[in-house]
Amino acid sequence: MKSFRAAMAASLLAACAHQTASAATGNVLFNGTITATCTITINSNGTMTVSSNLQSLSSHNAGGSAGSAQVDTTGGVQLSVDPVTTTTVPSSDVTATTWTPTFATTGAQTIAETGTATALTVPGTSTVAVNLAGTKSGTNRFSAGNYQATVTLRCE
Amino acid sequence: MRRIAILAAGLTAALSPVAATGQSMTPMRGEVRSFTDAFAVRVFPGNPYNQRIRVEVHVYDQNFEPVAARITPSAFLLAGQASRPVLVVVPFDGANERKVRICTESIPFPSEQTQIRAQICGKFFGHRRF
Numbered sequence: 001m002k003s004f005r006a007a008m009a010a011s012l013l014a015a016c017a018h019q020t021a022s023a024a025t026g027n028v029l030f031n032g033t034i035t036a037t038c039t040i041t042i043n044s045n046g047t048m049t050v051s052s053n054l055q056s057l058s059s060h061n062a063g064g065s066a067g068s069a070q071v072d073t074t075g076g077v078q079l080s081v082d083p084v085t086t087t088t089v090p091s092s093d094v095t096a097t098t099w100t101p102t103f104a105t106t107g108a109q110t111i112a113e114t115g116t117a118t119a120l121t122v123p124g125t126s127t128v129a130v131n132l133a134g135t136k137s138g139t140n141r142f143s144a145g146n147y148q149a150t151v152t153l154r155c156e
Numbered sequence: 157m158r159r160i161a162i163l164a165a166g167l168t169a170a171l172s173p174v175a176a177t178g179q180s181m182t183p184m185r186g187e188v189r190s191f192t193d194a195f196a197v198r199v200f201p202g203n204p205y206n207q208r209i210r211v212e213v214h215v216y217d218q219n220f221e222p223v224a225a226r227i228t229p230s231a232f233l234l235a236g237q238a239s240r241p242v243l244v245v246v247p248f249d250g251a252n253e254r255k256v257r258i259c260t261e262s263i264p265f266p267s268e269q270t271q272i273r274a275q276i277c278g279k280f281f282g283h284r285r286f
Contacts, residue, residue, distance in 0.1 A: 156277035
């Protein structure tokens with residue numbers, strides 16, 4: 001019986017001899033979710049000038065300048081301009097004007113000048129040039145006085 | 157009182173974004189489940205400028221028609237580089253689900269010929285649960 005116990009103990013020792021002690025390890029997971037974000041910062045408003053035939057009042061005309069804005073985004077958003085609804089015209093101007101807002105971007109993402117909603121897919125900072133053109137048709141002309149219009153630049 | 161409690165519970169379960177300085181509005185996407193006839197969203201308009209600006213919050217439907225939502229507060233002055241929470245409660249108006257846009261608008265600088273109004277809109281989807 002003694003020899004049997006000794007043999008068992010010896011075999012157990014022999015079995016455990018090759019077992020190395022290992023340190024316990026565990027993984028710590030980190031998760032992060034970034035949802036779509038968008039920041040618009042208006043750098044400057046625009047200026048419209050009238051064309052020589054007095055039928056165009058536009059930031060594209062000579063002496064005019066586009067409005068400028070900066071858009072910071074993670075991507076996954078859409079940039080657009082709304083039809084112009086808020087305008088101030090001189091009392092002498094009683095004829096209809098068609099207002100056409102457009103925008104173009106440079107920087108993180110380049111978008112050619114457009115009036116339709118466009119996806120911003122590239123994360124980063126883009127500079128947006130906002131233009132506005134008012135046109136009159138037929139015999140209608142822009143008249144002397146102060147004109148003012150508001151363009152809504154939307155990021156959604 | 158019970159209704160307020162349910163609404164608060166729904167709000168807690170819905171959205172709990174972390175406001176970050178310089179963002180115009182966060183979150184910009186969200187899906188909310190509500191057990192009442194309205195759902196609530198909390199958004200954080202931010203002021204990316206260094207000076208104080210006036211901010212307005214509006215709610216529109218998918219066709220950009222105004223929605224009669226309760227916005228608290230709907231217009232306020234926001235300090236430079238700051239953000240603040242705004243609670244928006246949108247009624248289902250009998251529907252089981254409703255998609256709305258919650259838009260933060262900055263008031264343009266005056267006295268310029270062509271003004272730019274910056275508008276950040278988030279899209280939110282409310283589901284009604286019975």
